[in-house]
Amino acid sequence: MTYGGVGALKGRCALCGSVKGLCARGGFEVDMVWENGRPARAEIRSIVGAQCTLRYETKEIPLTMERGDRVSIGSTLNRP
Numbered sequence: 001m002t003y004g005g006v007g008a009l010k011g012r013c014a015l016c017g018s019v020k021g022l023c024a025r026g027g028f029e030v031d032m033v034w035e036n037g038r039p040a041r042a043e044i045r046s047i048v049g050a051q052c053t054l055r056y057e058t059k060e061i062p063l064t065m066e067r068g069d070r071v072s073i074g075s076t077l078n079r080p
Contacts, residue, residue: 026050028065042073 018033027048033040039056046065054061054073063071 024052026052028052038075040075044071044073045069 015037016035018031020031022030022032024030024044027046027050029045029047030042032042044052044054044063044065046067046069049065049067049069051062051064054063061073065071
């Protein structure tokens, strides 16, 4: 799962916005907010309980989540 994949958006949508309920491979759901074209925060929810690796720029965070777990991530992949 790559954090910050807003490159496909064009115009004003690319600068500031949010999405909720994106389905991610492996049984995850993602809400994400971006500001000035960069990710500001995200929440990842595990639907089935699984492992994933969250990647952003050069950072990686391995996550092992139980069904129903939620993880909030800030703009630098730090948990707020």
